[in-house]
Amino acid sequence: MSKKIRLGILGGGGDSLIGILHRVASFINDNYQIVGAVFNPDFETSVNFAKKIDIPTSRIYKDFDTLIEEELKLPKEERIQVCSVLTPNFLHFPMAKKLLENGFNVICEKPMTTTYEEAKILQATLEKAGTVFAVTHTYTGYPMVRQMREMIKAGAIGNIQKVDAQYYQGWINPIIHEKDKRSSTWRLDPEKSGISCCMGDIGVHAFNMIEYTTGMQIKSLLADLNYLYDDNKMDIDGTALVRFNTNAKGVIRTSQIATGEENGLVIKVYGNKGGLKWEQENPNYLYVLSEDKPLQVYKPGHAYNSDLSLDGTKLPPGHPEGIFDAMANIYLGVSRAIRGEKYNDGEFPTMLDGVRSLNFIESSVASHNQGNIWVDLD
Amino acid sequence: MSKKIRLGILGGGGDSLIGILHRVASFINDNYQIVGAVFNPDFETSVNFAKKIDIPTSRIYKDFDTLIEEELKLPKEERIQVCSVLTPNFLHFPMAKKLLENGFNVICEKPMTTTYEEAKILQATLEKAGTVFAVTHTYTGYPMVRQMREMIKAGAIGNIQKVDAQYYQGWINPIIHEKDKRSSTWRLDPEKSGISCCMGDIGVHAFNMIEYTTGMQIKSLLADLNYLYDDNKMDIDGTALVRFNTNAKGVIRTSQIATGEENGLVIKVYGNKGGLKWEQENPNYLYVLSEDKPLQVYKPGHAYNSDLSLDGTKLPPGHPEGIFDAMANIYLGVSRAIRGEKYNDGEFPTMLDGVRSLNFIESSVASHNQGNIWVDLD
Amino acid sequence: MSKKIRLGILGGGGDSLIGILHRVASFINDNYQIVGAVFNPDFETSVNFAKKIDIPTSRIYKDFDTLIEEELKLPKEERIQVCSVLTPNFLHFPMAKKLLENGFNVICEKPMTTTYEEAKILQATLEKAGTVFAVTHTYTGYPMVRQMREMIKAGAIGNIQKVDAQYYQGWINPIIHEKDKRSSTWRLDPEKSGISCCMGDIGVHAFNMIEYTTGMQIKSLLADLNYLYDDNKMDIDGTALVRFNTNAKGVIRTSQIATGEENGLVIKVYGNKGGLKWEQENPNYLYVLSEDKPLQVYKPGHAYNSDLSLDGTKLPPGHPEGIFDAMANIYLGVSRAIRGEKYNDGEFPTMLDGVRSLNFIESSVASHNQGNIWVDLD
């Protein structure tokens, strides 16, 4: 009997980029096999896709409810162990909830839910279920992000006094200036993607990156969002001033109209002993600043890195790994949790990350709508 | 008779860095000679410094008022034509004012004054005087900053929709955490340096860079500053959300506690057709982004650059020029203005830049002190 | 029945880095499944490894000959279709040869053989066999290397006049200075790794990169190698001057004692119309130089790239892919060839690359040993 974890997939069929990302990530460490799926709302499309990627079609189900129903009939040692939820945003919550209620482990794409209220319900559901739950803030799987987290935890930069996170993209620029396009893009439709576009889609990664790397929680924020056109109510750009429980302050900068930017997630954290910088587009470099010593550039795979970082690197220094490998690291952590093996805090983002993310999104929009006032996070 | 412009220097003696910067800048284009000075409040020190740098001591004066008095006795063709004001901040205003009132041209270090009110008085004084006045926002002298301005003016990136300026330094970190030091540093003493430390010293450069390159004016701002310690009332870190007369928004980020940062001035401007990025520490690179074409990297001295940019480059591509050359470009523009030669808008920062800078500083502090509210600039 | 290609693996068990690289590469595009293997000379170790990575143990064989024998007994539609040869260098030739003679397709690690003579024999064997053969010069699978090749082919830089390839590593530095270590490292033992260490292991990649990207063949070379210690006869550093059939000249620079270098493969090609540069450690950037225009930086996934390049990118711009993805691209090309689908020249390195590589290695050593004379390649 295979020792691979039995993985189910919801959504992510066809050319879905998120589908490819999760599928490859699950393969990379030899520890998952896809045994069931609803790749697409249309059953035939779903079956054909399974054939195309050469997965047995016997457990391709016509819809999500059928998947749950049929899988529960199987003996536990054959049943899907964990389901990856890659469907459109508004389906994350009902699917994740039902999965948890039926004892499945869940890997959920972000945003975990479309509202903070749903997020708290899901949190309560998980507490009862006691299964494993991960939300895929993929970027936390990069070895140098993990190294940043561990260095901060170990005091390498001392007490944090300034945090600056950026997530700049330009992809919505060719859409936003044409009324037809901006009215018909699902990302700009609150029904489909929740109350925020920019903060909800990418600001939330910047937020999560701050809390993941620093280990601190953002206490309050003041946000100013931008729409460009009055007939579009969804933010496509915005900046949030943030404060922590300490005397540190910071800023989260996001944009989808930073024309020409690709996927510009950047985080900088400064403490009284030094600073750290990391850029997603060049993920294998971590810049370590200090006052009186030369800049240091950390790279993956070297013995000087922390265990958490080294666990995420497969090849020797100088062999660039990328975003598939980052996601694979998250899948690896989840596999350990599912198997009851020892794993470390930080190997995958958890329900708490998901809950706080929704708290962040709603607080940002609330701050903006009320005239750029300070809003406390819970 | 020498055709060089007769330059007077106020302050900048000894090891003063700003002294070296201005002196070298005045030499670089063969068009200034230092003919008079008060390098130091102590006359003997001043004379000795003149001897050290080999300037005739006959017109080294015991104080500023004497300089004015004695120079006015000289025939016009021998008299100092322009005075560089490099004294501590609080002396900029009275010196610049008296110089203007007595018909001298003025090159004034920033901040031009310590209050917005003084700035407006100086502006009125200049209007009466009709002489040449420059405030040394040095960074505007870099060829690639000039290129950025000219490209935006020519519509290269279309309508601006997002602006982001950063000025991060770490130098105050070793001072701020010790009570003795933070109480005795002049930069943190409002009597000596005005009501703001971080916004006043460096935020103002970021502000000026935005207005210089974009040609737009910031209409309103909302700032959150940081002090770290309650016994220190001067900001050492802060972020300002900014809005323009258009639907563009932006952010100005500044810090003197970004530990390990040296002189991290960065500006990014995004329009609907493309984006531009420039970093002071690598001043000879201008990054030109567009949606569907490869990133372009402009460098100084190439024929593809604008006239304003090429005017600021002395050597062929690949021969790095630096900050002395940037300041020299400003001195070159001023020399043309003094001589009544043709020069272009953008060759040196003017009184208007100085006035708006003080408007910015006071607005930032006001916004913060009133609870992070929006404050309009004039 | 599965449509995945049935893959056999020879070597690459345990923590073998090359094993991980090939295994992951085979997974990434959903088109291979491992059905048989001899991971290790020790049968039990081999079986245990199969269990560990969760591959059915029924077709884990006690040795290579048994694998051939037993697989041939299986019906063609169950039999291994292609074998990846990841064993120590001296086994590549006999294994690849026997595989070809028995009608298998082969993916062979480099160096393809340990001598040029063997290479030519293998070439003849392949001609008879008529199966698919690839040698894994992994770096040719990077999208920007493919883009470089296609741009040169399309004349983007005109006639090539200068080529410069570098491959610098430092890993042998801590070994070479201690007699014990340098006597016991297999890479420095000609019996195990062939007549050359540095040229054979990495110089050959630089050589192949030149011929792959430029489409030109190196006609002759003059090499100077370095050993550092007289009791070590294997080169650990060396430079080769090269000439082409045209009037272009070039240089190949290699070192394993470039202390601190990780995996520094770099290629620069200059033509009369422009230049191209690429660095393996930052593989997602291709620098396009021209005389009178700004430097351009090409990145993967953009529509401006060639079909061959775009075929190798799975995610949108700004999502870094790495070396696993490069190798996966090679596996993808091989899969198309095996299935008889259309594929393009350049999708994977072929027998010819392998033959020329051995020709290069032996010529380099010959040139050095004969006093740094010019040696013609065939």
Next chain:
Amino acid sequence: MSKKIRLGILGGGGDSLIGILHRVASFINDNYQIVGAVFNPDFETSVNFAKKIDIPTSRIYKDFDTLIEEELKLPKEERIQVCSVLTPNFLHFPMAKKLLENGFNVICEKPMTTTYEEAKILQATLEKAGTVFAVTHTYTGYPMVRQMREMIKAGAIGNIQKVDAQYYQGWINPIIHEKDKRSSTWRLDPEKSGISCCMGDIGVHAFNMIEYTTGMQIKSLLADLNYLYDDNKMDIDGTALVRFNTNAKGVIRTSQIATGEENGLVIKVYGNKGGLKWEQENPNYLYVLSEDKPLQVYKPGHAYNSDLSLDGTKLPPGHPEGIFDAMANIYLGVSRAIRGEKYNDGEFPTMLDGVRSLNFIESSVASHNQGNIWVDLD
């Protein structure tokens, strides 16, 4: 009486780039004044240029011989102390020789002479004269080049085992492919520029950079040059294999047909304890590599730098200085030598650098012409 050193200038009038570079360099540290000159072979042009840059015309001479004659009539305390020789290459030798013979100090542009024989004669002349002589290998004046030298001297990278220097430009590309142009460019005329174009003009900088930074001497070399066209006998591209007195080897790579390259001088030195890299186009970064520690990036002005490096930096870290400042550092060192003040080895390139440079140029051409054989340097 002025304490500034009395400087004479030969050549460098009009828009001469080398003229600007030397003039500005002489101004930067307040320690030279131009008192005499022959800027141009045409007397009137020379006088007009003096007027333009506002230098008293009384000591602008009609030719070099007159300059010598007239200056010698002046009392020693008024006479030119040092002459900068910026004339076409073939005039360097006769002018420098006569200057030395008449007791002047000399700052000579490179190449110091057009033949090795002349270089040795000049060396003998200097020995008799006992004055100060500098040859302006400008790049040695950069603070991070000086830091590299001092770190190597202090053993930071241990015993050197590999050296790699590059100097790539593309400027001759638009000339070389047209017969008219390549026949009429003075650089390609051996009468005017000596026996080598590429090696003589830029290869020599790469050579000097190696000897300057490593403190080692190149013992022998083997060069392969390129001309592209048979009707042009001057090299425009070439590579030299080099050997040292130790077991270290290296390579010097030069090109003027590396299309799109601007001024790409790069040096990399690897020892058994670490490596160092520096690039002229980004001169304020020194990369320090070691096996088991993160890459370090040294920048100018920090206390961790050597005295020799810090002596060459005027402003705090983060304020980029450039090539004028590098040349100014050389002028500063020369001024100390002239004044009999203490100065350090390494502050300016000396006669020995000049002699070895010519030895290098002639050896390169000899090696190539004799069929790429090893040629020993003296």
